[in-house]
Amino acid sequence: xxxxxxxxxxxxxxxxxxxxxxxxxxxxxxxxxxxxxxxxxxxxxxxxxxxxxxxxxxxxxxxxxxxxxxxxxxxxxxxxxxxxxxxxxxxxxxxxxxxxxxxxxxxxxxxxxxxxxxxxxxxxxxxxxxxxxxxxxxxxxxxxxxxxxxxxxxxxxxxxxxxxxxxxxxxxxxxxxxxxxxxxxxxxxxxxxxxxxxxxxxxxxxxxxxxxxxxxxxxxxxxxxxxxxxxxxxxxxxxxxxxxxxxxxxxxxxxxxxxxxxxxxxxxxxxxxxxxxxxxx
Amino acid sequence: xxxxxxxxxxxxxxxxxxxxxxxxxxxxxxxxxxxxxxxxxxxxxxxxxxxxxxxxxxxxxxxxxxxxxxxxxxxxxxxxxxxxxxxxxxxxxxxxxxxxxxxxxxxxxxxxxxxxxxxxxxxxxxxxxxxxxxxxxxxxxxxxxxxxxxxxxxxxxxxxxxxxxxxxxxxxxxxxxxxxxxxxxxxxxxxxxxxxxxxxxxxxxxxxxxxxxxxxxxxxxxxxxxxxxxxxxxxxxxxxxxxxxxxxxxxxxxxxxxxxxxxxxxxxxxxxxxxxxxxxxxxxxxxxxxxxxxxxxxxxxxxxxxxxxxxxxxxxxxxxxxxxxxxxxxxxxxxxxxxxxxxxxxxxxxxxxxxxxxxxxxxxxxxxxxxxx
Numbered sequence: 056x057x058x059x060x061x062x063x064x065x066x067x068x069x070x071x072x073x074x075x076x077x078x079x080x081x082x083x084x085x086x087x088x089x090x091x092x093x094x095x096x097x098x099x100x101x102x103x104x105x106x107x108x109x110x111x112x113x114x115x116x117x118x119x120x121x122x123x124x125x126x127x128x129x130x131x132x133x134x135x136x137x138x139x140x141x142x143x144x145x146x147x148x149x150x151x152x153x154x155x156x157x158x159x160x161x162x163x164x165x166x167x168x169x170x171x172x173x174x175x176x177x178x179x180x181x182x183x184x185x186x187x188x189x190x191x192x193x194x195x196x197x198x199x200x201x202x203x204x205x206x207x208x209x210x211x212x213x214x215x216x217x218x219x220x221x222x223x224x225x226x227x228x229x230x231x232x233x234x235x236x237x238x239x240x241x242x243x244x245x246x247x248x249x250x251x252x253x254x255x256x257x258x259x260x261x262x263x264x265x266x267x268x269x270x271x272x273x274x275x276x277x278x279x280x281x282x283x284x285x286x287x288x289x290x291x292x293x294x295x296x297x298x299x300x301x302x303x304x305x306x307x308x309x310x311x312x313x314x315x316x317x318x319x320x321x322x323x324x325x326x327x328x329x330x331x332x333x334x335x336x
Numbered sequence: 337x338x339x340x341x342x343x344x345x346x347x348x349x350x351x352x353x354x355x356x357x358x359x360x361x362x363x364x365x366x367x368x369x370x371x372x373x374x375x376x377x378x379x380x381x382x383x384x385x386x387x388x389x390x391x392x393x394x395x396x397x398x399x400x401x402x403x404x405x406x407x408x409x410x411x412x413x414x415x416x417x418x419x420x421x422x423x424x425x426x427x428x429x430x431x432x433x434x435x436x437x438x439x440x441x442x443x444x445x446x447x448x449x450x451x452x453x454x455x456x457x458x459x460x461x462x463x464x465x466x467x468x469x470x471x472x473x474x475x476x477x478x479x480x481x482x483x484x485x486x487x488x489x490x491x492x493x494x495x496x497x498x499x500x501x502x503x504x505x506x507x508x509x510x511x512x513x514x515x516x517x518x519x520x521x522x523x524x525x526x527x528x529x530x531x532x533x534x535x536x537x538x539x540x541x542x543x544x545x546x547x548x549x550x551x552x553x554x555x556x557x558x559x560x561x562x563x564x565x566x567x568x569x570x571x572x573x574x575x576x577x578x579x580x581x582x583x584x585x586x587x588x589x590x591x592x593x594x595x596x597x598x599x600x601x602x603x604x605x606x607x608x609x610x611x612x613x614x615x616x617x618x619x620x621x622x623x624x625x626x627x628x629x630x631x632x633x634x635x636x637x638x639x640x641x642x643x644x645x646x647x648x649x650x651x652x653x654x655x656x657x658x659x660x661x662x663x664x665x666x667x668x669x670x671x672x673x674x675x676x677x678x679x680x681x682x683x684x685x686x687x688x689x690x691x692x693x694x695x696x697x698x699x700x701x702x703x704x705x706x707x708x709x
Binding site: 231233248 | 436
């Protein structure tokens with residue numbers, strides 16, 4: 056009896072050890088990135104790697120002395136926040152309509168909406184470039200924000216429709232019978248009940264827009280440059296890769312997102328299941 | 337007593353399906369009217385049309401004597417208690433109950449008084465500070481009812497509010513609801529698909545079947561003396577037994593022959609017989625089918641097929657040579673319960689047999705005299 060218990064315990068310990076090892080393997084690039092951001096260029100390139108070194112903040116100071124960095128950071132922040140906020144608002148209203156009024160062909164429209172995200176980005180980049188070049192939106196803030204919002208809407212509609220479907224139409228009716236307007240129903244009755252869905256939609260899209268490179272590179276301009284594009288442009292200097300710059304910039308740029316997701320991670324599951332697994336949120 | 341709500345030939349379609357078919361209904365003032373019907377018989381649609389959540393395709397609706405066909409819901413001044421509570425999860429019980437008053441922008445002090453009174457009436461005044469998630473199903477329903485009545489109007493609409501609650505809770509709420517109606521002295525319009533709920537709550541029952549009100553009247557009257565086959569079939573528990581039969585004339589008297597027995601028919605005054613056809617359906621309530629101990633006086637023989645114990649009563653399914661019927665028996669301590677496969681004698685009073693026209697479903701007569709096997 057006792058030996059079986061012990062065997063079980065050891066087995067569980069082994070499983071846990073294995074899980075830890077796998078997690079660390081996956082975490083190692085991030086760790087490498089973090090460590091390197093505090094090393095000098097020479098220390099980064101030493102073989103075998105130097106584990107004990109005097110950390111330096113020189114890289115971070117250098118980062119802010121780059122001509123474009125502040126602008127890139129402001130662009131990234133401003134464009135991703137505004138695009139995602141627009142997307143979530145539009146999606147919420149669209150999802151409400153789909154859920155309550157069920158226009159003809161709702162399922163088909165929902166499918167088409169999502170299929171936009173099934174197409175690889177590279178496949179649509181040329182037509183979108185032509186469209187933006189023709190309309191003169193290329194390189195404008197409004198053009199970029201609208202593009203990112205457009206790209207964020209399908210997924211948000213899916214998440215939010217799942218949530219709004221879960222809010223009984225009896226709420227709407229109770230409001231209507233007592234004299235509540237449609238705006239009252241949407242923003243005062245339904246919205247407070249789908250807050251987790253709004254957060255989930257927000258997180259999913261902010262991850263995408265924050266890290267987006269391709270479209271900013273192609274349809275953006277000098278003015279609208281974001282950090283990922285800035286990273287690509289400052290990657291090499293004189294034929295050599297600037298490892299300390301890459302490490303520092305990525306470490307710094309990932310930080311807000313990592314912190315944000317750490318606090319809202321329970322909403323990730325909600326997003327990935329389109330609001331069908333709501334659990335505790 | 338005048339009627340406060342009137343439906344005149346109201347038709348409501350969803351796509352091509354007619355949910356309400358030229359429905360006529362008059363709901364008496366200051367009364368507890370239960371609209372009873374099987375699930376998906378159109379009860380909810382009837383209420384939705386009444387409240388103005390949907391507009392009828394045809395027909396008129398008079399509310400307090402005025403045509404409200406195209407009036408929006410907020411102009412109808414109705415209290416509404418929805419089926420699935422619909423309590424705001426993020427609001428306290430107090431705010432949930434106060435919701436209709438907040439929408440009407442009533443002053444705070446006034447709201448406090450009204451909410452307090454409503455909560456006391458439903459004995460939930462100790463829950464006002466809590467959130468809906470902290471409440472049990474029965475308490476939630478009380479909150480939903482309290483929210484429905486704070487409007488202090490003269491008509492309250494209950495859309496199957498006790499569905500999903502367990503039996504004990506429902507029985508408790510029956511009395512409270514009846515008392516509440518007395519205290520508010522207003523009109524209650526209530527839908528349900530539960531026959532016991534209907535018979536215990538209603539002062540007036542409207543039986544809704546296939547989009548039409550089949551019959552309206554006092555509950556005992558509809559139960560004891562149904563004039564439509566559908567009323568007899570659906571209003572009651574267990575559901576009434578039916579057997580098809582044919583009308584024949586013997587020595588100038590009308591007889592009804594079923595495969596199992598025949599009896600003389602006493603025609604209802606208004607009940608016209610369809611002579612060309614003569615096909616009828618005979619209805620018999622489970623409790624009118626009595627198993628008898630004494631073999632001598634029994635007329636029919638049946639095999640015990642299934643037993644369903646309800647505690648004080650038992651529903652016994654009997655097999656009459658391939659035809660199945662239910663009976664309700666009291667389970668006494670000293671009496672031996674039947675065993676499956678037992679052959680027992682069964683007595684039927686011919687007066688308990690209702691004869692309906694097979695095509696129209698209208699009652700054309702009742703049994704009389706002795707039953708011939």
